[in-house]
Amino acid sequence: MKPALQPAVPGEPSYGAAITWYESTARQRIAGLLDRGSFNEFVGPMQRETSPHLAMFDLPAQFDDGMIVGRGTLDGNAVLVAAQEGRFMGGSFGEVHGAKLTGLLRAARDTQSSAVLILFDTGGVRLQEANAGELAIAEIMRAVYEARLAGVPVIGLVGGRAGCFGGGGLIAACCSALAVSEAGRISVSGPEVIETHRGIEEFDSRDRALVWRTTGGKHRWLCGSAERFVDDSIGAFREAALALLAHHAAAGLDSLLREQARLERRLVRFGDCDDALHIWRAMGAGLPAALPELDYAGFMEQGAPIREASDDAR
Amino acid sequence: MTLDEILQSLFPHGCQLDGHDGILYGQATRTTGDAVQIIGVTNGVAPGVDEAARLSRYLLDVLERGQREPIVVLVDSSSQRMSKRDELLGLNEYLAHLAKCLIYADACGHPTIGLLYGTTAAGAFLATALATRTLVALPGAHPEVMDLPSIARVTKLPIETLEQKAQTNPIFAPGLDNLARTGAVHQIWDPQIPLAPQLESALAAQAAHGGDVRDQLGLQRKGRLKAAHIRASVYRLAADAG
Numbered sequence: 195m196k197p198a199l200q201p202a203v204p205g206e207p208s209y210g211a212a213i214t215w216y217e218s219t220a221r222q223r224i225a226g227l228l229d230r231g232s233f234n235e236f237v238g239p240m241q242r243e244t245s246p247h248l249a250m251f252d253l254p255a256q257f258d259d260g261m262i263v264g265r266g267t268l269d270g271n272a273v274l275v276a277a278q279e280g281r282f283m284g285g286s287f288g289e290v291h292g293a294k295l296t297g298l299l300r301a302a303r304d305t306q307s308s309a310v311l312i313l314f315d316t317g318g319v320r321l322q323e324a325n326a327g328e329l330a331i332a333e334i335m336r337a338v339y340e341a342r343l344a345g346v347p348v349i350g351l352v353g354g355r356a357g358c359f360g361g362g363g364l365i366a367a368c369c370s371a372l373a374v375s376e377a378g379r380i381s382v383s384g385p386e387v388i389e390t391h392r393g394i395e396e397f398d399s400r401d402r403a404l405v406w407r408t409t410g411g412k413h414r415w416l417c418g419s420a421e422r423f424v425d426d427s428i429g430a431f432r433e434a435a436l437a438l439l440a441h442h443a444a445a446g447l448d449s450l451l452r453e454q455a456r457l458e459r460r461l462v463r464f465g466d467c468d469d470a471l472h473i474w475r476a477m478g479a480g481l482p483a484a485l486p487e488l489d490y491a492g493f494m495e496q497g498a499p500i501r502e503a504s505d506d507a508r
Numbered sequence: 509m510t511l512d513e514i515l516q517s518l519f520p521h522g523c524q525l526d527g528h529d530g531i532l533y534g535q536a537t538r539t540t541g542d543a544v545q546i547i548g549v550t551n552g553v554a555p556g557v558d559e560a561a562r563l564s565r566y567l568l569d570v571l572e573r574g575q576r577e578p579i580v581v582l583v584d585s586s587s588q589r590m591s592k593r594d595e596l597l598g599l600n601e602y603l604a605h606l607a608k609c610l611i612y613a614d615a616c617g618h619p620t621i622g623l624l625y626g627t628t629a630a631g632a633f634l635a636t637a638l639a640t641r642t643l644v645a646l647p648g649a650h651p652e653v654m655d656l657p658s659i660a661r662v663t664k665l666p667i668e669t670l671e672q673k674a675q676t677n678p679i680f681a682p683g684l685d686n687l688a689r690t691g692a693v694h695q696i697w698d699p700q701i702p703l704a705p706q707l708e709s710a711l712a713a714q715a716a717h718g719g720d721v722r723d724q725l726g727l728q729r730k731g732r733l734k735a736a737h738i739r740a741s742v743y744r745l746a747a748d749a750g
Contacts, residue, residue: 236741236742236745236746237738237741237742237745243734243738246733246734247677247679247680250673250676250677251663251665251673263742263746265746274746289679289732289734289735289738290734290735290738292735293723293734293735293736293737293738293739293742294738294739294742296723296735296739296742297738297739297740297741297742297743297746298742298743298746300739300743301742301743301744301745301746301747302746304747305746305747307746319630319653319654321653321654321658321659321662321663321680322663322679322680323679323680324653324654324659324679324680324681325653325678325679325680325681325686325687325689325690325692325731326679326690326726326731326732326735327653328630328633328634328638328653328692329638329687329690329691329692329722329726329732330735331634332634332638332639332692332722333720333722333723335604335607335608335611335634335639336611336639336720337720339608339611339612339615340611340615343612343615360630360631361630361631361634363599363600363604364600364603364604364607364631364634364635365604366600366604367598367600367601367603367604367605368604368607368608380598380600381595381599381600382588382594382595382599382600382603382630382631383588383590383594383595383599383631387590387658388590388591388592388595390658390661391590392590392591396591396592397591397592408592408595408596409595413596414598417597417598419598419601445608445612446612447568447571447572447612447616450568450571450605450608450609450612451568451572453601453605453608454561454564454565454568454605457557457561457564457598457601457602457605458561458565460597460598461557461558461561461597464597465557465558465597467596468592468593468596469596470596473596
């Protein structure tokens with residue numbers, strides 16, 4: 195909620211910069227990301243636009259359906275913001291949840307607004323309303339790319355408890371640029387889904403170290419899948435968002451061709467690797483097994499010289 | 509209909525397709541004499557990083573030539589390939605890149621038509637059929653987000669209970685009619701009559717209607733009663749905020 199009579203103060207969010215992004219709620223993240231008192235929510239919980247499909251499964255609805263959208267300012271710059279609440283139904287995309295983001299992105303496209311920030315925290319499609327959720331993701335992917343073609347940067351921030359899985363991973367890869375923290379796992383098929391379909395020999399979902407080095411933020415950043423690797427704090431995500439607003443890939447044929455080259459190069463260089471450790475070694479890491487253990491500063495020092503460039507190729 | 513029957517009915521003047529292992533690309537001649545480009549994920553294949561990159565490479569070659577031919581996307585796939593290697597290499601980027609190539613093609617004036625004639629699911633569905641502007645299907649096509657046994661596991665409900673619930677609200681249940689109700693599928697073609705004129709009318713209809721109309725279709729078909737209204741409310745507020 196917007197606090198009454200609070201003037202917007204650029205550079206001074208109302209929520210602590212040192213607080214962990216991972217442990218925070220979607221509303222806390224917005225409060226810490228944007229300038230104090232600047233956030234104005236659209237179709238907020240007071241409107242009680244809940245999912246019409248959960249009652250059939252005897253599940254409680256939430257007044258915002260786990261998606262918060264609105265506008266605010268980031269260091270004085272007007273931005274549109276969408277944040278997923280991973281604690282409600284795993285941040286999953288349902289009919290209402292998805293429609294809010296589609297509306298926001300289409301408005302950004304048509305008014306050529308300055309930028310859109312998406313705070314991902316999602317397991318993917320909400321299975322209780324799977325058809326509506328899947329189609330919502332398709333509509334959002336199209337709306338993200340159309341907004342970018344209209345010149346609006348769409349910046350994704352990934353570091354929540356639910357990660358960024360399923361269709362969420364596809365939407366993230368449609369964005370102009372991404373910032374990830376170590377906890378920001380990005381993938382299509384989740385570890386449990388792969389294990390269920392292919393067996394524990396293919397992927398042991400309970401091997402946490404394996405899961406994190408395969409889908410986690412460190413690996414994604416090293417591969418060039420994300421532009422920024424950030425420490426797990428709201429202040430770090432705010433700084434990364436500001437940096438990415440200043441520099442991001444423009445949509446169009448040039449960046450698609452560069453992305454094709456980037457993705458083909460990855461297949462050539464790392465297509466035969468069967469573990470992240472092998473990929474990191476092929477990149478030139480001296481002690482690949484040590485990378486997951488390093489703290490932010492130590493990892494940046496080791497990782498920055500060897501990582502694959504993102505090349506504005508999105 | 510088999511793929512060969514579909515191709516003969518769709519392109520009676522013939523088509524030249526390359527590719528292997530279910531991943532196809534090439535071109536054909538419309539009954540108007542104009543060229544049409546084709547990509548396909550067929551034969552129930554599960555597209556992974558390698559397959560997606562081959563299809564996007566073909567699309568980018570088409571886009572670089574700038575002829576603005578229509579692009580037909582043939583789909584009879586599995587789900588996306590589920591493997592450790594694909595996720596390790598960033599499958600989300602490869603699938604999204606393929607979808608972006610199709611969305612960009614549409615924006616540049618290449619009409620995009622998806623033809624779903626078999627199964628498809630989850631991420632494979634998003635990267636191909638659902639990234640076209642007009643999605644049509646043949647009767648018997650079977651799209652699904654996730655199979656009912658998996659939904660049963662996640663929701664901890666017996667399959668019989670889910671089948672019962674699907675009678676009143678099929679929003680979660682697999683199947684062409686259920687997906688069509690949400691607005692995901694624009695039209696179901698008639699396999700008893702030639703497909704070529706049906707393609708021509710789909711192209712004409714697409715030229716007449718701009719933009720993504722799937723939430724409106726979902727409202728008209730009573731499959732997504734809230735999406736269009738919520739989208740419009742947020743749109744109005746965000747656009748007013750400027």
